Amino acid sequence: MSTIRGRWTTLVLHTTSYVYNQKQKLLTAHAGKAFFIVIGIICAEVFLGLISLPLYLIVKPAGVGDGQGSEYRVRRVITLSVLTAIFLVWIVKLIFILVLSLYFDTRAMYSVKETSVKNDLSSGMTTDIALAPVNRALSVPKIISVEQNTGSAVTAEGTSDRGAIVGIYFTRTDDVPGTDGSLHIYANTADTKGHWTHTEDENVFTLPPGRYVAAAVQYDQEKNQKSALSAGVDFSVHESLLQQFFRRLDTILNIVVLLFICVGVVSIVLML
Amino acid sequence: MKKIIIIEDESVLQKAMSIELLGAGYAVLTAGNGEAGLELVRKEKPDLLLLDLILPKMGGFEVLSALKADEATKNIPVVILSNLGQDEDKKKGLELGAVDYYIKASTDLSDITKKVEGLIGK
Numbered sequence: 001m002s003t004i005r006g007r008w009t010t011l012v013l014h015t016t017s018y019v020y021n022q023k024q025k026l027l028t029a030h031a032g033k034a035f036f037i038v039i040g041i042i043c044a045e046v047f048l049g050l051i052s053l054p055l056y057l058i059v060k061p062a063g064v065g066d067g068q069g070s071e072y073r074v075r076r077v078i079t080l081s082v083l084t085a086i087f088l089v090w091i092v093k094l095i096f097i098l099v100l101s102l103y104f105d106t107r108a109m110y111s112v113k114e115t116s117v118k119n120d121l122s123s124g125m126t127t128d129i130a131l132a133p134v135n136r137a138l139s140v141p142k143i144i145s146v147e148q149n150t151g152s153a154v155t156a157e158g159t160s161d162r163g164a165i166v167g168i169y170f171t172r173t174d175d176v177p178g179t180d181g182s183l184h185i186y187a188n189t190a191d192t193k194g195h196w197t198h199t200e201d202e203n204v205f206t207l208p209p210g211r212y213v214a215a216a217v218q219y220d221q222e223k224n225q226k227s228a229l230s231a232g233v234d235f236s237v238h239e240s241l242l243q244q245f246f247r248r249l250d251t252i253l254n255i256v257v258l259l260f261i262c263v264g265v266v267s268i269v270l271m272l
Numbered sequence: 273m274k275k276i277i278i279i280e281d282e283s284v285l286q287k288a289m290s291i292e293l294l295g296a297g298y299a300v301l302t303a304g305n306g307e308a309g310l311e312l313v314r315k316e317k318p319d320l321l322l323l324d325l326i327l328p329k330m331g332g333f334e335v336l337s338a339l340k341a342d343e344a345t346k347n348i349p350v351v352i353l354s355n356l357g358q359d360e361d362k363k364k365g366l367e368l369g370a371v372d373y374y375i376k377a378s379t380d381l382s383d384i385t386k387k388v389e390g391l392i393g394k
Contacts, residue, residue: 005295006382009288016285017376020355052284 008051015048046082047263086257125187129167129219129226138227141166141196141216146235153200154207154237156214158230162194165219167226173234174211187219209239274392275299277318279309279335280353281327289322289353292381297394306330310338313345319392322384323370325354325361333368340369349391353384 019041026037141160148154160166170184184207190196200206213232220226239247276298280286283304290300301316303309306327313321313335321339325332332352339345352365357375365373372387 003382005291006380006385009292010379010381012284012288013376013379013381016282017355021377048284052288 012048012052015044015051019044019048043260047260050083089253125165125219126167126185128221128224129165129187129217130185132219132224132226134228135220135223135225136228138218138220138225139164140227140230141190141218142230143214143216143233146214146233148235148237149199153202154235155197155199156216157195157197158216159194160190160196160216160218162190162192164190164194165221166190166196166198167217167219168198169215169217169229170207170212171215172210173213207237209237209243211236273297273299274319274394275301275316276320276322276388277309277313277316278302278322279304279306279312279327279332280322280324281305282324289381289384292385293322293388296385296389298388304328306332306335310335313339313348314342317345318348320388321348321350322388323350323352325352325356325365333364336365336368336370351384351387351391353379 022037022041022044026034026041029037139161141158141164143156143158145158146154146156154170156168156170158166166188168186168188170186172183186198188196188198211234213234215232216230218227245252274297276293278286278289278293278300280289280302281304286302286304290302293300301312301318303312307329309323309327310330323332323335327335332354336350336352339348339350346369349371350369352370352373353376354361354365354373355376357377362373362375371391374384
């Protein structure tokens with residue numbers, strides 16, 4: 001027991017010493033290095049706060065002076081803030097995972113949104129196209145290209161009969177749970193030369209990252225018939241590094257917390 | 273029960289050292305700055321003083337000088353435990369009358385307990 005106590009108190013001693021030495025280095029460090037030193041100090045302070053919390057529960061030595069000074073208060077605020085933030089995040093996650101699933105069917109937690117774009121012909125048109133029977137006598141449109149713009153919106157371009165209504169299908173082809181077979185249909189009109197372009201409106205909806213195949217049909221609105229499906233064009237929707245970072249932020253934060261706990265546990269085990 | 277005073281401004285370290293020494297069977301008093309510590313030592317006449325050097329209000333070297341200059345406290349053994357690791361600091365501390373000098377970054381608190389036991393017994 002005394003050995004464990006000795007290792008623990010020594011760990012506290014060495015951590016406070018590390019913090020002191022880092023603060024001394026900070027006085028002479030340049031901008032870039034200073035930033036990392038500050039991060040190191042904050043991590044060490046949080047670690048120190050965690051390992052020293054029990055000290056305040058089990059010992060109350062008779063003392064005088066500035067023992068409960070501003071530094072202690074700052075450290076306690078940092079530690080308790082981080083602990084509270086972690087606690088709240090995990091509680092919210094638990095509520096989502098445990099409580100909401102009791103009241104909703106798991107699949108009901110995913111909602112399917114009606115998507116529309118600014119050059120959509122009408123909200124009902126895509127449904128009409130999807131349900132219309134195929135008439136193989138109708139001309140089959142052709143997709144020339146599908147490209148992702150600088151943002152995340154996709155532009156498809158092709159040809160058909162002049163002034164024809166064209167239905168554009170984007171079907172997800174990669175095997176991602178919850179997205180299997182997702183299909184997005186848009187409608188557009190070819191110009192007088194038989195050229196059509198469809199661009200997603202980033203403010204309304206863009207395809208989630210993944211692999212897709214694009215195909216098109218020509219739609220005869222009067223007869224409510226559509227042509228056979230054109231040859232498919234494969235394309236991928238990529239994410240920027242920033243988008244990847246934000247999508248994985250939750251995972252990253254959890255890993256940071258786990259690493260932090262592991263470092264603490266390993267440190268204590270090594271000291272023992 | 274032998275009495276030890278710790279003069280250390282770092283609250284968490286005060287408590288860590290207190291736990292170590294209380295566990296070893298000593299009575300422990302603490303002070304958070306040099307001035308209050310000096311006053312406490314003069315009042316309590318401890319069996320040993322554990323002294324930090326970087327302290328608010330009055331530095332550790334000043335406290336040590338004042339204690340050694342006072343007939344009533346000059347025989348109290350003083351052990352320094354500091355972040356200052358330069359040879360000149362160590363030399364100065366020992367010249368002023370400290371019985372030993374420990375650097376925080378490379379010290380095991382159980383070594384200090386053993387040192388204390390060697391100096392004043394249990």
